[in-house]
Amino acid sequence: MAQQFVLKTMLDFAAAHTLRGYPGDCAKLHGHNWKIEVQIVGSKLNEIGMVVDFKEIKRHAKEVIKELDHTYLNDHPHFASTNPTAENIAAYLYQQIAARIGSQTVQMHSITVWENERNCVIYTEN
Numbered sequence: 001m002a003q004q005f006v007l008k009t010m011l012d013f014a015a016a017h018t019l020r021g022y023p024g025d026c027a028k029l030h031g032h033n034w035k036i037e038v039q040i041v042g043s044k045l046n047e048i049g050m051v052v053d054f055k056e057i058k059r060h061a062k063e064v065i066k067e068l069d070h071t072y073l074n075d076h077p078h079f080a081s082t083n084p085t086a087e088n089i090a091a092y093l094y095q096q097i098a099a100r101i102g103s104q105t106v107q108m109h110s111i112t113v114w115e116n117e118r119n120c121v122i123y124t125e126n
Protein backbone atom coordinates (compact mmCIF):
# COMPACT_ATOMS: atom_id res chain seq x y z
CA MET A 1 0.00 0.00 0.00
CA ALA A 2 1.38 3.45 -0.94
CA GLN A 3 2.17 5.87 1.87
CA GLN A 4 0.06 8.98 2.36
CA PHE A 5 0.34 11.80 4.86
CA VAL A 6 -2.67 13.88 5.86
CA LEU A 7 -1.68 17.21 7.40
CA LYS A 8 -4.15 19.24 9.41
CA THR A 9 -3.82 22.84 10.50
CA MET A 10 -6.40 24.94 12.34
CA LEU A 11 -7.44 28.56 12.00
CA ASP A 12 -10.36 30.64 13.13
CA PHE A 13 -12.31 33.75 12.30
CA ALA A 14 -15.25 35.70 13.66
CA ALA A 15 -18.20 36.57 11.44
CA ALA A 16 -21.92 37.16 11.51
CA HIS A 17 -24.56 35.72 9.20
CA THR A 18 -28.26 35.23 8.68
CA LEU A 19 -29.60 32.04 7.12
CA ARG A 20 -32.15 32.92 4.45
CA GLY A 21 -35.21 30.74 4.57
CA TYR A 22 -34.28 29.14 7.90
CA PRO A 23 -37.37 28.27 9.94
CA GLY A 24 -36.06 29.56 13.28
CA ASP A 25 -33.72 31.93 15.11
CA CYS A 26 -30.81 31.38 12.71
CA ALA A 27 -32.69 33.51 10.17
CA LYS A 28 -31.92 36.43 12.50
CA LEU A 29 -28.57 38.21 12.61
CA HIS A 30 -26.11 36.32 14.84
CA GLY A 31 -22.41 35.51 14.92
CA HIS A 32 -19.98 32.65 15.42
CA ASN A 33 -16.33 32.16 16.20
CA TRP A 34 -15.77 29.77 13.31
CA LYS A 35 -13.03 27.16 13.71
CA ILE A 36 -11.55 25.90 10.45
CA GLU A 37 -9.50 22.75 9.91
CA VAL A 38 -7.59 22.56 6.64
CA GLN A 39 -6.44 19.06 5.68
CA ILE A 40 -3.87 18.49 2.95
CA VAL A 41 -2.69 15.17 1.57
CA GLY A 42 0.65 14.24 0.06
CA SER A 43 2.72 11.15 -0.47
CA LYS A 44 6.24 12.50 -0.85
CA LEU A 45 8.48 14.10 1.74
CA ASN A 46 10.95 16.83 0.88
CA GLU A 47 14.62 16.80 1.84
CA ILE A 48 13.81 17.89 5.41
CA GLY A 49 11.01 15.35 5.91
CA MET A 50 7.90 17.47 5.29
CA VAL A 51 5.02 17.10 2.84
CA VAL A 52 4.70 20.88 3.03
CA ASP A 53 5.42 23.40 5.78
CA PHE A 54 2.33 24.04 7.94
CA LYS A 55 3.22 27.73 7.66
CA GLU A 56 2.76 27.51 3.89
CA ILE A 57 -0.72 25.95 4.22
CA LYS A 58 -1.67 28.61 6.78
CA ARG A 59 -0.38 31.42 4.60
CA HIS A 60 -2.81 30.44 1.81
CA ALA A 61 -5.70 29.74 4.17
CA LYS A 62 -5.24 33.05 5.97
CA GLU A 63 -5.43 34.94 2.66
CA VAL A 64 -8.89 33.48 2.07
CA ILE A 65 -10.11 33.76 5.65
CA LYS A 66 -8.97 37.38 5.94
CA GLU A 67 -11.77 38.33 3.53
CA LEU A 68 -14.36 36.81 5.86
CA ASP A 69 -13.00 37.79 9.27
CA HIS A 70 -15.08 40.37 11.17
CA THR A 71 -17.60 40.67 8.36
CA TYR A 72 -21.27 40.05 7.77
CA LEU A 73 -20.97 36.99 5.53
CA ASN A 74 -24.17 37.71 3.59
CA ASP A 75 -22.46 40.85 2.21
CA HIS A 76 -19.63 38.81 0.67
CA PRO A 77 -20.05 38.47 -3.14
CA HIS A 78 -20.04 34.65 -2.95
CA PHE A 79 -22.67 34.54 -0.21
CA ALA A 80 -24.90 37.22 -1.71
CA SER A 81 -26.61 34.43 -3.65
CA THR A 82 -25.38 31.36 -1.74
CA ASN A 83 -26.66 30.91 1.82
CA PRO A 84 -23.72 31.22 4.26
CA THR A 85 -24.35 27.87 5.94
CA ALA A 86 -21.45 25.89 7.39
CA GLU A 87 -21.77 23.60 4.35
CA ASN A 88 -21.43 26.43 1.83
CA ILE A 89 -18.63 28.09 3.81
CA ALA A 90 -16.72 24.78 3.87
CA ALA A 91 -17.14 24.31 0.09
CA TYR A 92 -16.06 27.90 -0.58
CA LEU A 93 -12.95 27.62 1.60
CA TYR A 94 -12.05 24.29 -0.01
CA GLN A 95 -12.24 25.68 -3.53
CA GLN A 96 -10.40 28.91 -2.70
CA ILE A 97 -7.60 27.21 -0.77
CA ALA A 98 -7.30 24.36 -3.32
CA ALA A 99 -6.76 26.92 -6.08
CA ARG A 100 -3.84 28.33 -4.09
CA ILE A 101 -2.10 25.16 -2.90
CA GLY A 102 -2.91 22.65 -5.67
CA SER A 103 0.15 20.90 -7.10
CA GLN A 104 1.05 17.43 -8.28
CA THR A 105 2.55 16.43 -4.95
CA VAL A 106 0.20 18.20 -2.48
CA GLN A 107 -3.59 18.25 -2.72
CA MET A 108 -6.54 19.35 -0.65
CA HIS A 109 -8.03 16.57 1.43
CA SER A 110 -10.88 18.31 3.24
CA ILE A 111 -12.10 21.38 5.08
CA THR A 112 -13.88 21.16 8.39
CA VAL A 113 -15.95 24.13 9.54
CA TRP A 114 -16.96 24.23 13.20
CA GLU A 115 -19.83 26.61 13.89
CA ASN A 116 -19.57 25.99 17.61
CA GLU A 117 -18.06 23.27 19.80
CA ARG A 118 -20.94 20.87 18.97
CA ASN A 119 -21.57 21.21 15.22
CA CYS A 120 -19.24 20.89 12.25
CA VAL A 121 -19.32 20.14 8.52
CA ILE A 122 -16.55 18.24 6.73
CA TYR A 123 -16.31 19.00 3.00
CA THR A 124 -14.25 17.02 0.53
CA GLU A 125 -14.19 16.32 -3.21
CA ASN A 126 -13.29 13.10 -4.99
Ligand SMILES: Nc1nc2c(c(=O)[nH]1)N=C([C@H](O)[C@H](O)COP(=O)(O)OP(=O)(O)OP(=O)(O)O)CN2
Pocket (backbone or CB within 6 Å): 019, 026, 030, 084, 085, 086, 087, 115, 116, 118, 119
Ligand atom coordinates in the same frame (compact mmCIF):
# COMPACT_ATOMS: atom_id res chain seq x y z
N1 LIG B 1 -26.68 21.76 8.59
C1 LIG B 1 -26.66 22.99 9.16
N2 LIG B 1 -27.47 23.24 10.18
C2 LIG B 1 -27.45 24.45 10.77
C3 LIG B 1 -26.54 25.43 10.34
C4 LIG B 1 -25.69 25.14 9.24
O1 LIG B 1 -24.89 25.97 8.79
N3 LIG B 1 -25.78 23.92 8.69
N4 LIG B 1 -26.53 26.62 10.96
C5 LIG B 1 -27.31 26.91 11.98
C6 LIG B 1 -27.18 28.28 12.62
O2 LIG B 1 -26.09 28.98 12.05
C7 LIG B 1 -27.11 28.37 14.16
O3 LIG B 1 -26.38 29.52 14.51
C8 LIG B 1 -26.51 27.19 14.88
O4 LIG B 1 -26.21 27.55 16.22
P1 LIG B 1 -26.97 26.95 17.46
O5 LIG B 1 -28.43 27.19 17.35
O6 LIG B 1 -26.27 27.45 18.67
O7 LIG B 1 -26.70 25.42 17.23
P2 LIG B 1 -26.95 24.21 18.18
O8 LIG B 1 -27.51 23.12 17.32
O9 LIG B 1 -25.66 23.86 18.84
O10 LIG B 1 -28.02 24.75 19.20
P3 LIG B 1 -28.62 24.15 20.49
O11 LIG B 1 -30.08 24.25 20.25
O12 LIG B 1 -28.10 25.04 21.57
O13 LIG B 1 -28.15 22.72 20.62
C9 LIG B 1 -28.32 25.99 12.43
N5 LIG B 1 -28.28 24.72 11.78
Ligand SMILES: [Zn+2]
Pocket (backbone or CB within 6 Å): 017, 026, 030, 031, 032, 115
Ligand atom coordinates in the same frame (compact mmCIF):
# COMPACT_ATOMS: atom_id res chain seq x y z
ZN1 LIG C 1 -25.23 30.60 12.62
